[in-house]
Each structure stands twice: as C-alpha cells, then as structure tokens.
Amino acid sequence: MRKISLGVRMALILFVPSLAFVVVLGSLFVHQSHRELDEASLARGRAIVSFLGPAAEYVLVSGNPVALDSLMARALAQAEVAAVAFYDADGELLGVAGQGLVGLPSAARMVEADEVVVEARGGRLQFATAVLSLAPQVDDYSTPQQVLRTERLGWVQVDLDVTAREGAKRRLLLVVVAAVLVVLVGALAMAWRLARSVGLPVAALVKAVRRMASGDLDVRVSAQSTSEELRALEAGFNAMADSIAHSQQTLQARIEEATAQLAHQARHDPLTGLPNRRAFEESIEQAVSIHRRAGDVVTLLYIDLDRFKPVNDTCGHAAGDRLLRELAGLLRARLRAQDHVFRIGGDEFAVILRGCGREDAHHIATALCDAVAAYEFVCAGRSFKVGASIGMARMEGMINDVSAVMQAADQACYEAKHAGRSRVIEYQRSSD
Numbered sequence: 235m236r237k238i239s240l241g242v243r244m245a246l247i248l249f250v251p252s253l254a255f256v257v258v259l260g261s262l263f264v265h266q267s268h269r270e271l272d273e274a275s276l277a278r279g280r281a282i283v284s285f286l287g288p289a290a291e292y293v294l295v296s297g298n299p300v301a302l303d304s305l306m307a308r309a310l311a312q313a314e315v316a317a318v319a320f321y322d323a324d325g326e327l328l329g330v331a332g333q334g335l336v337g338l339p340s341a342a343r344m345v346e347a348d349e350v351v352v353e354a355r356g357g358r359l360q361f362a363t364a365v366l367s368l369a370p371q372v373d374d375y376s377t378p379q380q381v382l383r384t385e386r387l388g389w390v391q392v393d394l395d396v397t398a399r400e401g402a403k404r405r406l407l408l409v410v411v412a413a414v415l416v417v418l419v420g421a422l423a424m425a426w427r428l429a430r431s432v433g434l435p436v437a438a439l440v441k442a443v444r445r446m447a448s449g450d451l452d453v454r455v456s457a458q459s460t461s462e463e464l465r466a467l468e469a470g471f472n473a474m475a476d477s478i479a480h481s482q483q484t485l486q487a488r489i490e491e492a493t494a495q496l497a498h499q500a501r502h503d504p505l506t507g508l509p510n511r512r513a514f515e516e517s518i519e520q521a522v523s524i525h526r527r528a529g530d531v532v533t534l535l536y537i538d539l540d541r542f543k544p545v546n547d548t549c550g551h552a553a554g555d556r557l558l559r560e561l562a563g564l565l566r567a568r569l570r571a572q573d574h575v576f577r578i579g580g581d582e583f584a585v586i587l588r589g590c591g592r593e594d595a596h597h598i599a600t601a602l603c604d605a606v607a608a609y610e611f612v613c614a615g616r617s618f619k620v621g622a623s624i625g626m627a628r629m630e631g632m633i634n635d636v637s638a639v640m641q642a643a644d645q646a647c648y649e650a651k652h653a654g655r656s657r658v659i660e661y662q663r664s665s666d
C-alpha cells in the first residue's frame with residue numbers, strides 16, 4: 235500500500251465510488267425492468283384466462299365446436315399466447331389451439347371458484363382457471379335478492395411463451411452492461427486524467443526536492459500545472475530554489491573573496507602592500523629552481539635602510555610608517571617589470587632581479603641606492619634623509635642554492651652598512 239503512488243491513489247479514490255454507483259444503479263435498473271416484464275406477462279396471462287373463463291361458459295354448455303374454435307383463435311391472437319386449451323369437468327381435453335401444450339397444471343384441478351392458477355413449466359407460463367356455470371337460483375322467490383348457483387363446467391388453460399420475454403431480458407441486461415462499461419471506461423479515463431494532473435506535478439516536485447536535498451541547486455520545475463494551487467506550489471518552489479541558489483552563490487563568492495583576501499594577507503605586508511618575507515622565500519625558491527633548470531641568472535639585493543630609527547624617535551611611529559610606505563613605492567617604481575621587491579623586515583627590503591647581467595644588476599642597485607639617498611622626508615617641519623645599504627649576491631659558482639644566495643646577500647649588506655652606509659656592495663667569496 236505504501237508503494238502506491240499518489241496518482242494511482244487519487245485515480246482509485248475517484249474511480250471506485252463511480253464503479254460502485256454505476257454497478258448498483260445498473261443492477262437496480264435491470265432488476266426493476268425484469269420485474270416489470272415478468273409482471274406484464276403475468277398480468278397479460280391472468281387477463282386472458284380471466285376473460286376466457288366466463289366467455290367459455292356457453293361453449294362448454296353447448297359443446298358448439300365453431301364457437302370453441304372462434305374463442306381459441308381470438309385468444310391465440312394475443313401477444314405471447316402460444317397455446318389455448320379447454321377441458322371438460324372431468325379434465326378431458328375438449329379442444330386445443332397452438333403449439334406445445336403440456337397438460338393441465340395439477341393445481342388447476344383444485345380450482346373451484348374464479349381464481350387463476352399460474353405455473354412455470356418448460357419455458358412457459360401456464361395460466362388455468364375453472365369455467366363456471368353461473369345460474370340464478372330461483373327456488374326461494376321470497377328472498378328479495380337473487381342467489382347465484384355455481385357449477386364447474388371445465389377448465390380453460392392458456393400458455394404464454396416467455397422465451398421472447400427472456401430474450402428481451404437478456405438484451406436489456408447486455409445493453410445495461412454495455413452502458414455501465416462505457417460509463418466506467420469514461421469515469422476511469424477521467425479519474426486517470428485528473429489523477430495525472432495532480433500526481434505528475436507532485437511527483438516532479440518530490441523529485442526536485444530530493445535533488446535539491448542532495449545538493450543540486452540548479453533544479454527547477456515547470457510551473458505549468460492546470461491547477462492554480464499546484465502552479466503556486468511550483469512557482470513557490472522555484473522562487474525558493476532561486477533564493478537558496480542566490481544565497482549559496484553569494485556565500486561562495488564571500489568565501490572565495492575572504493580566502494583570496496587571507497591568501498593575499500598571508501603573502502603581503504599590510505603596511506606597504508609589498509609581498510612579505512614568506513612570499514620572498516617562495517619567490518627565491520622558484521627563481522633558484524628556474525636558474526637550475528634554464529640557467530636564468532638571478533641576482534638578489536638585500537636593502538637595509540640607514541638612519542630610519544631617528545624618524546620614528548623624532549616624529550613618531552606613524553611618521554615612520556608613512557616613510558616606509560613612500561620608500562616602498564619609490565623602490566617599486568625604479569624596478570623593471572620582471573623584477574620583484576619584498577619587505578622582509580622592519581626597515582629591510584629584498585629585490586630579486588631576473589635575467590640580469592652583473593653590470594645591469596649593479597646599475598639597478600645603484601639607482602635604487604641613489605634614489606633612497608636623494609629622497610627627502612619632511613615631518614613636523616623637519617627634513618630627514620635616510621639611506622639604503624645594499625648587499626648584492628648573484629647565483630653563480632658556489633652560490634647555487636637558496637640559503638647560500640640569501641646568506642651572501644645578507645653578508646654583503648652587512649658589509650655595506652659597516653663600510654659607511656648608503657652604498658652597494660656585491661658579495662665576494664673572499665669576504666667570508
């Protein structure tokens with residue numbers, strides 16, 4: 235029962251009452267019609283035999299054969315009458331007309347008055363009644379009213395052939411059964427259509443809800459049901475699906491944005507916007523592996539600002555921040571597109587130069603050093619000059635891995651600082 239779909243349930247709900255109603259109505263109609271046919275035959279038989287009883291009195295008294303034949307011929311002319319017979323008082327056959335008379339009904343012999351005996355025999359209905367002589371009794375003339383004296387003269391019997399009536403009953407039954415079938419087929423078709431018009435949209439909604447529950451947010455249903463309520467339900471589902479999909483997209487976009495922001499924050503310095511130490515380490519690893527693979531020349535510059543602390547101490551940390559931001563912009567502006575600058579510490583920067591010969595690298599490093607030296611920072615009415623001590627190291631010879639090149643650049647920067655600041659010094663192996 236649980237597996238029966240909604241459509242089939244609805245079809246059954248609509249069809250079963252129609253089935254019961256039509257079958258009951260058809261049965262009642264057939265029963266009533268059959269009864270009416272039966273009663274019509276009974277009434278006809280009774281009427282004919284009741285008419286023949288009194289009419290036959292003269293015939294049986296006189297024994298006139300012509301009158302007997304005439305009477306039987308008139309009776310035989312009636313509808314359904316198959317045979318007519320007259321019997322004398324001893325039950326002997328006086329005359330018969332028609333076919334297939336099978337004898338006087340046994341109960342008929344008991345009939346004394348004007349009652350009619352009816353018996354069904356051999357596909358026929360037999361009606362019999364006594365023929366009575368009704369003569370006035372005139373012995374007692376003092377009696378004011380006449381008293382009738384009855385004497386049984388014989389019997390009259392009429393057979394009705396009911397096979398035609400049975401045929402009519404069968405035909406009627408067939409017509410009613412055919413009509414019931416036609417009505418039921420129509421009712422079934424209508425119930426099925428109605429059930430489908432509800433069952434299919436509901437099934438589509440159930441399927442869509444299941445798909446949505448399994449994560450498919452693109453699922454929609456066609457809002458074209460014939461029922462207004464179902465259309466509203468379908469439109470509501472689609473609107474809900476749109477809303478969920480939109481929320482999901484917004485959420486996804488926010489997650490991606492936040493993830494990208496986090497990834498950016500993880501690799502960038504929030505103060506200057508330059509890539510940070512972590513990004514620097516990844517980039518130098520990458521540059522070294524490219525150098526090994528393709529022989530690309532990599533030069534690393536370590537930059538440590540000179541006399542930066544006095545700015546902080548004199549004008550405050552915020553002024554120092556501003557100076558760091560401005561110098562970051564200045565360094566970036568003086569580099570080629572393929573070079574990258576990183577902030578790797580408080581006032582420390584690193585630059586990776588790619589595909590650059592020694593002379594060009596020197597030229598770039600010196601340009602950076604000069605630009606910082608020439609830069610004038612004004613704060614609280616005072617002018618500050620900072621410098622840049624730059625250590626340079628190239629990937630060649632023994633300097634062929636990340637830590638070696640970083641160490642070399644750091645060493646050279648240290649030397650630049652101790653050599654008097656604001657200068658470029660390239661790492662030489664002899665400086666170890």
Ligand SMILES: Nc1nc2c(ncn2[C@@H]2O[C@H](COP(=O)(O)OP(=O)(O)OP(=O)(O)O)[C@@H](O)[C@H]2O)c(=O)[nH]1
Nearest residue numbers: 539540541542543544546551552553554555580581
């Ligand atoms: N405003 C600001 N100051 C910072 C930041 N990070 C580090 N510092 C400061 O930068 C200074 C760096 O110190 P030093 O390198 O010794 O200062 P310096 O004056 O450049 O010294 P020399 O390199 O010897 O010339 C310290 O005073 C730190 O507090 C920052 O993000 N913002």
